[in-house]
Amino acid sequence: MAEKVVKATRESFGEALCELAKTNKDIVVLDADLAAATKTSIFQKAYPERFFDCGIAEGNMIGVAAGLAACGKIPFAASFAMFATGRAFEQIRNSVAYPKLNVKIAGSHAGISTGEDGATHQCLEDIAIMRAIPNMTVINPADHYEMLGAVEAVLKIDGPVYLRLGRLAIESVNNNDDYKFELGKGVTLRDGKDVTIIATGLVVREAVIAAEQLAEEGIDARVINIHTIKPIDEDIIVKAAKETGRIITFEEHNVIGGLGDAVASVVAEKCPVTVKKCGVYDRYGYSGPAKELLEIFGLTAPGVAREVRALLGK
Amino acid sequence: MNSNEKQELKILACKARIYALEGIFNAKSGHPGGSLSAADIYTYLYYKVLNVDPADPQMENRDRFVLSKGHCCPSLYAVLALKGFFSLEELPKLRKVGAMLQGHPDMKSTPGIDMSSGSLGQGISAACGMALAGKMDNKDYRVFTLLGDGECEEGQVWEALMFAAHKKLDNLCAIIDCNGLQIDGTVEEVGGIEPLDKKLEAFGFEVFKMDGHDFDSIEAAVNGVLSSASGKPCAIIAKTVKGKGVSYMENKVNWHGAAPNAEQYEAGRKELLAQLESLGGVL
Structure with a gap:
């Protein structure tokens, strides 16, 4: 059995980006002033020259990601699920998904478990919004191991992906050694x-x-x-x-x-x-x-x- | 630019206007006003500035052009076709079912289109991303984007401008086609974007101005951009006439997004053909 891990999937996401960036030079990471919360800060620390804080401007961040992708980069654009998929819905729909650009959108602090910040920050609609967009892949990992596998798997998709990240530390369920993330497989x-x-x-x-x-x-x-x-x-x-x-x-x-x-x-x-x-x-x-x-x-x-x-x- | 070159540009721009009007007439829909106001700018960029290769539209180190005001694509399509990115035969099929030329630019279907656009305010952000990618890779390509003056009412435009200046994207040039009109009236009445030059400067841009229908003026402004050493992104405020070239459309708000009927089309085409003839050009 693999080690049981108690960790928030946002943290696993940041770690996975760092690991994969060692060999994949096209990975760039964008955030909208929430790097410490979405855990892209882990990547920022390791690869400052490939990290861009876009400030509190999610719509522009998604557009910038689209432009980077059009030039061959693999941008991961992160914010809270609420703002990434809510505020920037139309930028995702028209600038990323319609031209099928290779942008990975990470929505952290998804769901009610965002906790004390309350209703404005507890996104309960992101899966619905992202599912409705043609060309979009939607992934919601259940634990640390699944997130590591998911981030690696989405690099093999040449197109837009929405990754849902949680705030709360949770105990891993996929503790079997033979666990392998297979995209699209329950x-x-x-x-x-x-x-x-x-x-x-x-x-x-x-x-x-x-x-x-x-x-x-x-x-x-x-x-x-x-x-x-x-x-x-x-x-x-x-x-x-x-x-x-x-x-x-x-x-x-x-x-x-x-x-x-x-x-x-x-x-x-x-x-x-x-x-x-x-x-x-x-x-x-x-x-x-x-x-x-x-x-x-x-x-x-x-x-x-x-x-x-x-x-x-x- | 010698007088022959200038004459050649005028002929090309006139042809672009003729094809744009034809496409819009055939489709019974489209945006003639802004297509006509931007035609000279497209012509100058594609024939005098942009390092692009119609035989290799995806050339890695090419200059990029993003039409942020995507609805003004009919004349851009015409310039791309004249330049050889695709056949002129595509132009009359604009906006038809199955056509390569969509109502708004589609980078997946149309050679030479660097970014899908149409939802106002979004193209300039993508242009910033392209400029940023160029900086990251130490490439020397430039990114040009064309916005409408009405489009500057979109908040995202200002997010993008702030981003470009903050990230020192001096390989980016945003041209604003100031034809003064938008769907609901004059830009002054509807949105009130002035003083645009001061706003752009305050947002960290080096600002140039030009008459968007005078190739000498366009050349002077673009040369200013190309030789700029300020380290800032550049903006060009282009004073233009909406509907330029078709007299009954000029400066008329109702020609933003309406197609001419048969009678109007014939009158407009005749006028443009006369201009072409007087320039010594043939279709």
Whole structure:
């Protein structure tokens, strides 16, 4: 087993950039005055000549990234998910994704676990916004190891990618030595026949813990980790629908437009079964410590376990 | 520039206007006003300044041109075609289904287009990125971008200007096509961007001015940019006439984004053909 790591995926992101930049000279990193928070500061320290702070001007940062990419660079442009995908949506859509330029957008502090900063900074719409853009790949790693693999994998894509980064330190789930990040492939973390929990990002580990608890109660839950939300692994979803008959999606995101809708689309078209979407129910968050908020919003193992029992009528 | 060269540029710009008007008429849509105001600037850049090769549009060390005011592409397309980036036969298909020439520039479909643009305010940021890449790699190419005066109402333009000056992108030149009009009226009425020269200077640019329809004036300003040793990015404020060359369109706000009907088209074409003839040019 690989070592269990408790780390925020933003930190893993910064480390991965540094490591990959050793051999890939085209990597450049842009930030919008949040380098210390997005952890691009790790890269900045190691490669100051390839790091550009664009100041608090996200729209321009994305445009600059587009221009760099048009000249052969591989820019990673980072900000909070809220501002990267919200403020700069149209720059991403028109200057990056439409011409399919090789820009990687990193949205840190995604989700409710941003915590004390409150609703204005807790982005719960980024996956929906990015999924809706043609040419865009959307990845939401669940832990340290997955983030390391994801950053390496996106270098092999000649086109735009959105990477979701979390603020909160979380315990790794992919501790098996043979773990390998495969773009576009879901990962079955636990087999089961009664129901499937399909989770993404920070709540994946919660889904695994929930499944262990449910097993003790006689409920055999499959757990699938979807790190690549677009393009989504249709096969693993259809297989789960066929074999377990019921699906619960689980994400730290609005239930509108995120993983839940992506899974439901696949299921509705290919193998209609009940899909219960578990996430943030079309509302804003508020200030508070991340862990408390995750509990209040049901984004924990007990939270998803409750939903599973309700779905199974137990 | 000798008088023969100047005559040649005038002929090319006139042809670009004729093709732009034809494309817009065929498409029954497009933006004649700004296409006509920018035609001389495109012509000068592509024939006298930019180090580009129509046979190798992706040439690594080429100068870049980003049309930030993307809607004014019909006359840019004409100049690119005249220069040999693609066939003149593409021009009448402007904006048609399946056409190479999109309503706004598409770098993926059109040889010679360095950046997709059309959403105002975004092109200049991409131009900054290209200039920054040149600096990083110690390349000596330059990046030119053309903006509209109305476009300067976009906040992103000023983000980009600040960025360019802060990063000392002296390989960047932003030309502002000041034709004085935008969709809803005069720029003075709608947005009030003046004093543009003082604003650009305050944002860290070395500012030049030119008459955007006088090749001597264009040459003087561009030479100023090319020989600048200030270490600052440069801007050129180009005084132009919206609709230049087609008398009934000149300085008329309603010709921003409207296509001429058959009668109007014939009148405009006739006028431009007469100009071409008087210059000694043939289509």
